Amino acid sequence: MSGVDWRTLAATQAGLLTRAQLTAAGIDRWAVRHRLRTGRWVAHTPTVVGTTNGPLTREVLLWIGVLHGGPHALLGDLTAAAELGLRNWAREEVTILVPRGTDTGDGHPGIRFRGVRRPLPDLRVHVHGLPVCRIEPAVLLFASQQSSSRTVSGVLAAVVQQRLTTPDRLAHWLTRLAPLRGAGQMRQALADVTDGAQSTAEIDVRRMCRAAGLCPPRRQVRRRDATGRARYTDCEWRLADGRVLVLEVDGGFHMEVEHWEEDIARQRALAASDRMIVRCTARELRDEPELVAEQLRMLGVPAA
Numbered sequence: 001m002s003g004v005d006w007r008t009l010a011a012t013q014a015g016l017l018t019r020a021q022l023t024a025a026g027i028d029r030w031a032v033r034h035r036l037r038t039g040r041w042v043a044h045t046p047t048v049v050g051t052t053n054g055p056l057t058r059e060v061l062l063w064i065g066v067l068h069g070g071p072h073a074l075l076g077d078l079t080a081a082a083e084l085g086l087r088n089w090a091r092e093e094v095t096i097l098v099p100r101g102t103d104t105g106d107g108h109p110g111i112r113f114r115g116v117r118r119p120l121p122d123l124r125v126h127v128h129g130l131p132v133c134r135i136e137p138a139v140l141l142f143a144s145q146q147s148s149s150r151t152v153s154g155v156l157a158a159v160v161q162q163r164l165t166t167p168d169r170l171a172h173w174l175t176r177l178a179p180l181r182g183a184g185q186m187r188q189a190l191a192d193v194t195d196g197a198q199s200t201a202e203i204d205v206r207r208m209c210r211a212a213g214l215c216p217p218r219r220q221v222r223r224r225d226a227t228g229r230a231r232y233t234d235c236e237w238r239l240a241d242g243r244v245l246v247l248e249v250d251g252g253f254h255m256e257v258e259h260w261e262e263d264i265a266r267q268r269a270l271a272a273s274d275r276m277i278v279r280c281t282a283r284e285l286r287d288e289p290e291l292v293a294e295q296l297r298m299l300g301v302p303a304a
Helices: 003-012 019-024 029-037 058-069 077-083 135-143 149-161 167-176 183-194 200-212 257-270 282-287 289-298
Strands: 016-018 048-050 094-099 111-116 124-127 130-133 218-224 230-238 244-250 275-281
Touching: 003 016, 003 019, 016 019, 016 058, 019 029, 019 048, 048 058, 058 094, 058 111, 058 130, 077 094, 077 130, 077 135, 077 149, 130 135, 135 149, 135 167, 149 167, 149 183, 149 200, 167 183, 183 200, 200 218, 200 230, 200 244, 200 282, 200 289, 244 282, 257 275, 275 282, 275 289, 282 289
Parallel strands: 094 111, 244 275
Antiparallel strands: 016 048, 124 130, 218 230, 230 244
């Protein structure tokens, strides 16, 4: 390659090149060392060189990871999912998948190299030139490392709700990636998502009802409030006396003043003579499901 070629290649890799790429372009190690010493270039890792000394942006960090990880390296886990469009699950740390046994040395601050047994070329797609793990194996491999069942359920529900994949495609990849730690828990979460759950809280309600022997609720029911506006309730049960019991689940953001006032107004607008509205928090569903279930039973929620 000529000098123009290495500049062109660097432009496609956020200004970065590996030492192997520089050698192939005819830039010997002495020329590299001189440019590093004079501050024109910067060594980000023993194998990755920056041909500019600009700021360390997120894009640069991603490219450092995949270039340092070697020819089969991919963005993985939630790093890949974010690049593929998953919202509200971003993490500061960059995760790079590499073949198990790859020696990445000390790596780079803010980058985690994760060795996997799976053939990485089979998992690869490209986003803006970056090699990225497909959305299904990315979230499943992330879920397999989690100790919290709520995190597992939440991320699987999120990718389906945001229309990045389907429960069927996730189930296919779950089989394809076998054996995978926590696969049984993931299958149960996918069953809940397939049944219509749109969030971690809805999945928690379904699990609570299953454990307590209560009838599962109808979810995301479309209602008209007192002003005629369309609203969607979290969970509903038809009681023996003909009334409807509505359970609204509040997450952490509901504790902020503006959301709290909006929720009060929403509850008032949805109230009706044949409709009873009660509330609980996501924390209660997580930590005290038996108590919530018993209170719902006392309010008339029927047995399964």
